[in-house]
Amino acid sequence: MFDIPTTREEMNKLGIKQLDVILVSGDAFVDHPSFGTAIIARVLKDIANLKVGIICQPDWKTSKDITRLGEPKYFFGVTSGNMDSMVANYTASRRKRKTDEYTPNADFGKRPDRATIVYSNLIKQNFKGIPVILGGIEASLRRISHYDWWQNKVKKSFLLDSKADLLVYGMGEKTILQVADIFKNGGNIDDCKKLRGVVFWKSKLPKNNFKYKSLPSFEEVSNSKEKYMEMFKIFQNENDPLNSDGLIQKHDNRFVIQNPPQKYLTTKEMDMIYDLPYTKKVHPYYKKMGYVKALDTVKTSITSHRGCYGECSFCAITLHQGRTIQSRSIESILNEIKKMTADSSFNGIISDIGGPTANMYGHDCSKKIEHGACKNKRCIGIKTCNLLKPNHSKYIELLKKARKIKGIKKIFVASGIRLDLIFEDKIYGMDFLKELINHHISGRMKIAPEHASKKVLNLMNKPDFSITEKFIETFKKLNKESGKKQFFSAYIIAAHPGSTLEDEKYLKKRLNKSFGFTPNQVQIFTPTPSTKSTTMYYTEKDPNTNKKIFVEKNEKKRKIHKEIVVKYN
Structure with missing residues (x-):
């Protein structure tokens, strides 16, 4: 029997009269650690020893689904799911999608726009006095005032529009365990507002142990793009638990208060979370x-x-997961693989061992680990910081040990690879690339140069296209030496802020010369909440220089940008 109920009948079979926590999600319930709802459910159930239930994709037009598990003892947790609901529901041209892969049968329409707000309001209508806590990528990246591309306006913090009591931002396991402890020990939602990693609102400025920085108010950032830029720069720099203050932003007559970020998970804590009994x-x-x-x-x-x-x-991972790498131990990962091989349905193929960027596993800047991420410079991008010292040795060790496990036929590395890190690692970089080519790609390796124009790449914080060209040359050489006939595919972004039609033509020219094929994985830039690129799109300025940049906002012309790149010639 599945030990996390979704219906009253399942609760009865498990002998549960009342749940402690009910989680509400915009995704169907998949008990796999790639799904945030599954992780939070397992953490609350198997570590905090709470009785947890889940309601997925409730019908938001009636009360039938949201009330089916009754009233929780402690709180409701609400998330849009693994994706921002607007990204899930709309294409890069603002058209409604036809399918939703997080829904049974890929049926579209089971997830409302701005699902976090809709679900929270639905709960508040039906359960008076029960706290609602928001979490997940949608709430996390909309925790302060933010530009909403779909409505083309600056919107308030989701905390206010949802009428929720608390918002957990970033990766929420440690915070939600602390919240659980507070409730189990007789505390209440107000006690949770003293924690790291949370956002709440007050009509008066709080008295707390944290230091806070003031952001320009919602009214100011709504009426001034210069104030919006000022807000973003402060927000971007206060995201590391070791050196960041809290933030306060006034919305009308209320204050939205973001406490400093939650401390990162240790390797031991990461292992504990991923060792939980997910059914997958x-x-x-x-x-x-x-x-x-x-x-x-x-x-x-x-x-x-x-x-x-x-x-x-253009990526939100830094703002949600942080700039510091938090790695599991090799032993924990190998144990997970061994459990997979014991499953009779397992075919011996692992689709990926990785993270947001696969070859960042097991290593980071020692200064950052001790003092926090630098606020005045980046680790990599246009150039690599000389303090970083990339090292692929631990990842190579992991892959070699994983391949030796009985029952394993093939292990792919499908997560993104940073090409610049390979070349910056003078000791192990080429060994790592040889490992990939000889053992861990499926005949086609994915790379992500994104663009070729130096101007656009600088705005994206991506390395020069010459790194991509160097990789292609090296990739072909190593494949020839190993007697393999393998290829690569590439992700490209068209119509990114700063990119003109001439830049797209230049990109096409460089691709024709270097690739020998026309990439089909070209996407039109989508301005998602709170990223640096979205700030560029809205303000039409470069945040690094405050200089005006070209931004194509006409949808028909944005499509032309893509057509230039994908046309065959």
Whole structure:
């Protein structure tokens, strides 16, 4: 029997009269550690020893689904799911999608726009006095005032629009365990507002042990793009638990207060979380509704670490997971693989061992680990900081040991690879690339140069295209030496802020020369909440220089940007 109920009947079979916590998600319930809801459910159930239930994709037009598990003893936890609901529901051209892979049968329409707000308001209508705590990527990146591309306006913190009591930002395991301890020991939601990693609101400025910086108010950033830029720069720099203050932003007559970031997980804590008894299956209640395609790509994948110091301007990972790498131990990962081989349905193939950037596993800047991420410079991007000293040795060790486990036929590395880190690692970089080529790609390696124009790459915080060209030359040479005939595919972004039609033509020219094929994985830039690129899109300025940049905002012309890159000639 599945030990986390989704219906009253399942609660009865488990002998549960009242749940301590009910989680509400925009995804179907997949009990796999690639799904945030599954991790939080397992942490609360198996570490905090709470009775946890889950309601997924409730019908938000009635009270039937949201009330089916009754009233929780402590609180409701609400998330849009693994994706921002607007990204899940709309294409890069603002058109409604036709499918949703996180829904049984990929049926579209089971997740409302701005799901976090909708679910929270629905709970508040039906359960008076029960705290609602927001979490997940959607809430995390909309925790302060933010530009919303779909409405083309600056919106308030989701905390206010949702009427929720608390927002847990970033990766929430440590924070939610502390919240659980407070409730178990007789505390209340106000006691939780003293924790790191949370956002709450007050009508008066709080008295707390933390230091706070003031952000320009919601009214100011709504009326002034210069104030919006000022807000973003402060917000971006206060994201490391070792050297960041809290933030305060006034919204009308209320103050939204962000406490400093939660401390990063240790290797021991990472191991504990990923060693929990995930079934890695779709919950039976949702499985009977249909096939959940999102499980396919992650079912046999393994998370080795989290965090990324790449800081690509268009990516939200840094703001959500942090710039410091938090790695699992090799032993924990190998144990997970051994458990997989014991499953009769396992075919011997692991689809991925990695994280946001695979070759950041097991190593980081020693200064950053001790003092926190630098606020005045980046680790990598346009150039690599001389303090970083990339080292692939631990990742190589992990891959070699994993391959030797009985029952393993093939291990792929499908997570992103930073090419600049390979070349910066003068000792192990080429050994790592040889490992990939000889053992861990499926005939085609994915790379992500994103663009070729130096101007655009600088705005993206990506290395010069010459690094990509050097990689292609090296990749071909090593494949020839190993007697393999393997290829690569590439991710490209069109219509990124700063990119003109001439830049796209230049990109096309460089791709034709270097690739020998036309990449089909070209996406039009989508301005997602709180990223640096979205700030550029909205303000039409470079945050590093405050200089005006070109931004294509006309949807038809944005499509032309892509067409230039993908056309065959």
